[in-house]
Amino acid sequence: MTSAEDLRREVALGCRVLDREGQGDFIWGHVSARDPQGRGAWLKGAGLGFDEITSDDVILVDRDGGLLEGEGRVHFEYPIHTEVLAARPDVGAVVHTHAEAAVAFAATGMPLRPIGHEGTLFTPPDIARYTKTSDLIMNAELGASVAQALDARNAVLLVNHGIVTVGADVATAVMTAVILERACRSQLLASASGLPLTWTHDDEALRKREGVYGEHQIGAAWVYLRRRLDPDS
Ligand SMILES: [Zn+2]
Numbered sequence: 766m767t768s769a770e771d772l773r774r775e776v777a778l779g780c781r782v783l784d785r786e787g788q789g790d791f792i793w794g795h796v797s798a799r800d801p802q803g804r805g806a807w808l809k810g811a812g813l814g815f816d817e818i819t820s821d822d823v824i825l826v827d828r829d830g831g832l833l834e835g836e837g838r839v840h841f842e843y844p845i846h847t848e849v850l851a852a853r854p855d856v857g858a859v860v861h862t863h864a865e866a867a868v869a870f871a872a873t874g875m876p877l878r879p880i881g882h883e884g885t886l887f888t889p890p891d892i893a894r895y896t897k898t899s900d901l902i903m904n905a906e907l908g909a910s911v912a913q914a915l916d917a918r919n920a921v922l923l924v925n926h927g928i929v930t931v932g933a934d935v936a937t938a939v940m941t942a943v944i945l946e947r948a949c950r951s952q953l954l955a956s957a958s959g960l961p962l963t964w965t966h967d968d969e970a971l972r973k974r975e976g977v978y979g980e981h982q983i984g985a986a987w988v989y990l991r992r993r994l995d996p997d998s
Contacts, residue, residue: 767934769834772798772807773823775935776858782990783862784815786943794862794927797846798935800825806846806859810837828905842901844908845929852912856931858938863927870949871922873956878964880955883948885965885973886919886941893918899925920945936987937980944978 767775779796788794792814797806805827809818824835828847832839846859870877877892879885895914902908902923911929915921919941920930928945932938955962965973 773820776823777818777820779935779939780809780815780818788862788864789815790863795840796860798858799850811840841903844905845902848908849912857933858935860930860938860942864946866950867928867946871924879970880951882977883944885970886944886978889967893921895921895923940983
């Protein structure tokens with residue numbers, strides 16, 4: 766079992782990776798990991814940018830938003846994390862960001878197409894969308910409705926707001942957020958040409974999901990991102 770201290774380090778690294786990948790939105794957006802003792806979520810503290818986060822800024826939050834361990838303030842949108850973790854026993858980590866290209870893409874209403882490799886991680890079928898509200902997810906009821914829209918998937922677009930991605934661990938949840946943003950950016954770029962698009966057919970897309978983005982590949986890319994941030998790690 767991963768220790769809480771290791772999880773805090775992973776969550777902090779995830780925040781810094783998301784900053785480097787351009788998903789920071791001043792002090793908004795967060796990463797969490799499930800507490801191995803079942804007490805709640807180890808969540809990035811509020812009031813800090815992704816680039817500033819160290820292990821000490823990752824705090825333990827219970828399902829009611831109570832601060833159990835660590836020093837810091839709890840993000841208003843903590844129910845995204847606590848309710849998704851409650852609904853999905855297979856999920857070990859949750860990411861929520863206001864990723865720019867994903868927000869722009871979701872606003873177009875276009876189905877997500879695998880223009881490059883990236884889209885194959887999400888489609889077919891078309892990516893999930895949450896449309897109940899574009900406002901902040903500040904209570905358990907809304908958090909549960911996001912979890913419902915996510916269903917058994919790895920990502921959901923919060924239309925006119927941001928994204929939520931999940932994974933068995935922080936590496937997978939963060940890499941999924943990075944890949945989703947790239948998928949949305951590629952499609953926006955291609956569709957901006959005004960020309961007809963081509964994309965990978967469904968059977969091949971499903972094969973690529975395993976071949977391009979299998980567990981080993983995601984893990985290797987994560988190690989690279991860690992190395993790029995800290996060459997000594
Ligand atoms: Zn948000």
